[in-house]
Amino acid sequence: MNLHGHLSRIGRSKSFLLAVDFDGTLAPLVDDPDAATGDPTSMTLLADLAERAGITVAIVSGRTYADLERLVGLGPPVRLIGEHGNDLGGGADLDDGLLARIEEHFEAAADRLPGSFVERKRRTVAFHHRRAEEEAGEAVAASLADWALGLPDVVVTVGKKVVEAAVDSVHKGDAIVALRGELPDGPVVFLGDDTTDEHAFRALQEGDVGVKVGEGPTAADYRVGGIDGVREALAVLAASARR
Numbered sequence: 644m645n646l647h648g649h650l651s652r653i654g655r656s657k658s659f660l661l662a663v664d665f666d667g668t669l670a671p672l673v674d675d676p677d678a679a680t681g682d683p684t685s686m687t688l689l690a691d692l693a694e695r696a697g698i699t700v701a702i703v704s705g706r707t708y709a710d711l712e713r714l715v716g717l718g719p720p721v722r723l724i725g726e727h728g729n730d731l732g733g734g735a736d737l738d739d740g741l742l743a744r745i746e747e748h749f750e751a752a753a754d755r756l757p758g759s760f761v762e763r764k765r766r767t768v769a770f771h772h773r774r775a776e777e778e779a780g781e782a783v784a785a786s787l788a789d790w791a792l793g794l795p796d797v798v799v800t801v802g803k804k805v806v807e808a809a810v811d812s813v814h815k816g817d818a819i820v821a822l823r824g825e826l827p828d829g830p831v832v833f834l835g836d837d838t839t840d841e842h843a844f845r846a847l848q849e850g851d852v853g854v855k856v857g858e859g860p861t862a863a864d865y866r867v868g869g870i871d872g873v874r875e876a877l878a879v880l881a882a883s884a885r886r
């Protein structure tokens with residue numbers, strides 16, 4: 644079945660979960676992370692779908708919940724899931740000492756690379772180099788990733804212009820499993836563009852739909868070229884989900 648057919652079928656099902664990444668999926672990637680804004684049509688479609696019976700809409704992002712609240716412009720009934728699901732609760736006690744050590748090491752690197760900065764989240768330290776010189780940024784990111792991989796029990800993810808080191812962390816796959824557990828039976832649609840979204844694609848089951856946005860290896864069954872393709876996919880769901 645092609646993507647259009649699969650989405651139409653899910654749209655007509657009694658209930659389903661629509662989970663969507665934010666940056667690079669709903670919002671074009673921009674140099675200043677604070678300037679990200681969702682595609683207006685996609686955001687309207689999400690708000691509209693979330694109002695309909697049996698449909699749960701969630702935006703699942705690596706950003707903090709506060710960041711999402713500020714940038715997304717949508718609230719309930721749209722669910723905002725920050726930090727890859729770490730703010731859904733649960734998980735082990737935090738190892739603050741280890742997080743502090745990672746933060747210190749990442750900060751030292753950021754001090755030496757103009758345009759880079761460190762973001763401390765609940766269970767994660769992220770090194771961003773979107774505004775740094777590209778080659779130097781990639782080199783520093785690779786060395787930080789190597790260093791963090793040597794730490795015990797730290798999960799390292801290299802994304803687009805970001806390295807994240809997570810302690811006792813959950814990933815987007817866990818977020819999908821947790822959301823699925825809260826909801827009535829029904830399929831899941833997930834769309835995302837980055838490495839961290841692969842965890843979510845791998846958590847999908849038969850009958851679900853995973854859509855990779857843009858290039859790169861993926862476990863998703865379908866692919867769209869970019870933000871435009873996401874908008875079209877949401878429009879297909881909205882057209883078939885008449886209630």
Ligand SMILES: [Mg+2]
Pocket residue numbers: 664665666667668835836837
């Ligand atoms: Mg993304």
